[in-house]
Amino acid sequence: MSGLLVGAVFGAVFVVVNAQEPLGGPVVTVLRVLACLAAASVVAMWFVAVRRERPAREQAPRPSMFGKGYLAVVAAEVVLLFGGLRVLAALGVPAQANVAWVAFVVGVHFVALAPVWKDWAIAVPGAVLTVLGVAGLVMAATGGLAWVPFVSGVLSGAVLLAGSVTFGWKAIRSAPAGVPVRA
Template sequence: MTGLLVGAVFGAVFVVVNAQSPLNTVTVNVLRVAACLAAAGVLAMWFATARKERQEGEARAQRGMFGRGYLLIVAAEVILLFGGLRVLSAWGLPEQANVAWVALVVGVHFVALAPVWKDWSIAVPGVVLTLLGVAGLVMTPTAAVAWVPVVSGVLSGVVLLAGAVTLGLRAVMPRTA
C-alpha cells in the first residue's frame, strides 16, 4: 500500500500542476478536485491496511522491496530527470516538453522496477506513462504544444491514480472464494 500511496500522491500532483489552459476552468477544477479525492481515498485505504499489514508481517517483507536494485533505479531516475531537463532547456525546447520528459522517465522507472520487485503489474502503468511522455515530446514542436501538459501530465496522473485506487480497493475489499 505504501507504493500505491506514493503513486497516488504523484498522480494527484501530475493532475493538479498540469490541469490548466487549454482546458476550460470547470474541467480544470473538476480534474483537480477528483485527483485530490482519489489521493485522499488511497491515503484512507493505506491507514485501513497499515495495522493489518503490521500484524501480518507484510511491512517487514516490503522493506526488502527498497533494496539495492530499487536504489539504483531511483538514482538513475534522478539523474535522467534532472539531466534530461537541462538538455531539453539547452536545446531550446518549450517548457511544456519538461512534463513529457518527466512522464517518460517515471514510466521507464516503473518498467525497470517490475523485474526487481517481481511484480509485472507495475509495468502496465509504466508503459502507458512512457507512451504518454513520448506522445508529449512528439507534440512539443507542433502547434499542439499547449496540449502537452494535458496529454503527458494530466493523463499520466489519471493513470497513476486509477491504478492506485483500483489496486488499493483490491487490497481493502474482503475476498470471497
C-alpha cells in the same frame, strides 16, 4: 500499499499542476477535485492497510522492496530526470515539454522496477506513462504545445491515480482482517 500511496500523491500532483489552459475553468476544477478525492481514497486505504498489518508485522517480517535493484533504478531515474531537463533547456525546447520528459522517465522507471520487484502489474502503468511522455514530446515538436500538459501531465496523473485506487481497493478487499495487505 506505500508504493500505491506514493503513486497516488504524484498522480494528484500531476493533475493539479497540469490541469490548465486550454482546458476550460470548470473542467480544470473538476479534474483537480477528482484527483484530490482519488488521492484521499488511497490515503484512507493506506491507513486501513497499516492497521491490519500491525499484528502480522510482529509475527513475520517481509523483505524490503528497497534493495540494491531499487536503488539502482531510482539513481538512474534521478540522473535521467534532471539531466534530461537540463538538456531540453539547453536545446531551447519549450518548458511545456518538461512534463512530457518527466512522464517518460517515470514510466520507464516503473517498467524497470517490474523485474526488480517481480511485479509485472507495475509495468502496465509504466508503459502507458512512457507512451504519454513520448506523445507529449512529439506534440511539443509539432505544434501541439498547448496540449502537452494535458496529455503528458493530466492523463499520466489519471493513470497513476486509477492504478493506485484500483490496486489499493483490490488489496483491501482481498485481505482478511489480521493478514497484511500487499499491493
